[in-house]
Amino acid sequence: MMDEQEVARYWEGNAETWTRHVRTGYDVYRDALNTPAFLALLPVVHELSGLDIGCGEGENTRQLARQGARMQAVDIAPTFIRHANETEASEPLGISYQEASAIALPFTDAAFDFTTAFMSMMDIARPEMALAEAYRVLKPGGFFQFSILHPCFVPPWRTRG
Numbered sequence: 444m445m446d447e448q449e450v451a452r453y454w455e456g457n458a459e460t461w462t463r464h465v466r467t468g469y470d471v472y473r474d475a476l477n478t479p480a481f482l483a484l485l486p487v488v489h490e491l492s493g494l495d496i497g498c499g500e501g502e503n504t505r506q507l508a509r510q511g512a513r514m515q516a517v518d519i520a521p522t523f524i525r526h527a528n529e530t531e532a533s534e535p536l537g538i539s540y541q542e543a544s545a546i547a548l549p550f551t552d553a554a555f556d557f558t559t560a561f562m563s564m565m566d567i568a569r570p571e572m573a574l575a576e577a578y579r580v581l582k583p584g585g586f587f588q589f590s591i592l593h594p595c596f597v598p599p600w601r602t603r604g
């Protein structure tokens with residue numbers, strides 16, 4: 444199993460290319476299928492405070508902000524956070540992005556009305572800690588919504604020794 448630092452190195456190494464590709468429409472699965480399905484299931488978030496965990500370059504965080512949520516977002520790869528912040532500077536939606544790990548969120552307990560993770564929980568080393576953190580920062584009665592790859596796409600033969 445990869446540890447957090449190794450996962451972070453891989454994502455950081457891919458972040459520039461990933462950002463260029465998703466922003467030119469190559470993440471068809473995300474944009475045509477996953478995100479629309481995710482948003483269709485999402486409760487009303489207008490005027491709620493939310494945290495997007497593993498936000499990448501931030502497109503899905505921006506979708507939540509466009510629905511009226513007050514968003515913060517974290518990712519472990521600094522290049523993603525730089526791109527997200529550059530977009531926030533040129534097209535402000537009031538989103539605060541920061542480089543941080545899902546397994547040690549830099550927020551107090553009960554800070555958010557809701558948390559989200561779009562296709563990131565299965566990429567995080569120690570997902571059980573990320574889940575505990577997503578819960579810790581939620582206000583009582585808040586919700587955590589996430590999407591992951593179906594386990595049938597991550598069979599044991601993909602596991603590194």
Ligand SMILES: C[S@@+](CC[C@H](N)C(=O)[O-])C[C@H]1O[C@@H](n2cnc3c(N)ncnc32)[C@H](O)[C@@H]1O
Nearest residue numbers: 454497498499518519520544545561562563567
């Ligand atoms: C498949 S991408 C999804 C990105 C974004 N949510 C989207 O839908 O475009 C998975 C993301 O998880 C992030 N990630 C992996 N481990 C992380 C960790 N420990 N803490 C925060 N983010 C992490 C990666 O850097 C990457 O941006």
